[in-house]
Amino acid sequence: MKPRLVLSVLLLTAGFAAFSQQQQSRTAKEDHSAVDDxxxxxxxxxxxxxxxxxxxxxxxxxxxxxxxxxxxxxxxxxxxxxxxxxxxxxxxxxxxxxxxxxxxxxxxxxxxxxxxxxxxxxxxxxxxxxxxxxxxxxxxxx
Known part of the structure; x- marks a missing residue:
């Protein structure tokens, strides 16, 4: 693979992982709120x-x-x-x-x-x- 393509794939993967973690955290907070009520x-x-x-x-x-x-x-x-x-x-x-x-x-x-x-x-x-x-x-x- 070309270095530029590898870097793009790595950045995209890191961005997706961060987004996924943020979504899981948000869902956990929403679920926690429902449990609290x-x-x-x-x-x-x-x-x-x-x-x-x-x-x-x-x-x-x-x-x-x-x-x-x-x-x-x-x-x-x-x-x-x-x-x-x-x-x-x-x-x-x-x-x-x-x-x-x-x-x-x-x-x-x-x-x-x-x-x-x-x-x-x-x-x-x-x-x-x-x-x-x-x-x-x-x-x-x-």
């Missing part, structure tokens, strides 16, 4: 889209969700906020304006933390939306 209780608060409905994302992100997260205390593992953009079906309206999700250690801890503050949480809805949320409580299995 397994067994957690997930509370998804979904705000359905409809004509004339409003949602103040800035308030939700900076006031409402941090307030509820604070009430959950040490039972809260993490939370996320999603802003609806589109439907998964072309030319169809998006199903939700927003989704807020809390991941907690147990259902009992969630209920104990939220129960005494339910009315205050509900009253705060008027500060950011005119949508009645749909709430799903589930357990993460993967």
């Amino acid at each position: 397994k067994g957690l209780i997930k509370i998804a608060i979904m705000y359905p889209f409809a004509e004339g409905k409003t949602f103040n994302m800035a308030y939700y992100e900076t006031k409402h969700m941090p307030m509820v997260a604070g009430l959950l205390g040490s039972s809260l593992v993490k939370y996320s906020i999603e802003k609806g953009l589109a439907s998964g079906i072309p030319n169809q309206p998006m199903p939700y304006l927003a989704i807020g999700t809390f991941y907690v250690k147990s259902l009992a801890a969630y209920q104990a933390a939220i129960g005494p503050h339910r009315e205050a949480i509900r009253a705060d809805l008027a500060n950011y939306t005119n949508v009645a949320p749909v709430i799903l409580v589930s357990q993460v299995v993967r």
Whole structure:
């Protein structure tokens, strides 16, 4: 083989090996994340889209969700906020304006933390939306 061709093959092989190792590392991290969440209780608060409905994302992100997260205390593992953009079906309206999700250690801890503050949480809805949320409580299995 010519030296230039040998060098190219070696560089290509080294690059592929590095890429492969990076992909394996990324996959391991993703798998580890899924394992870490397994067994957690997930509370998804979904705000359905409809004509004339409003949602103040800035308030939700900076006031409402941090307030509820604070009430959950040490039972809260993490939370996320999603802003609806589109439907998964072309030319169809998006199903939700927003989704807020809390991941907690147990259902009992969630209920104990939220129960005494339910009315205050509900009253705060008027500060950011005119949508009645749909709430799903589930357990993460993967």
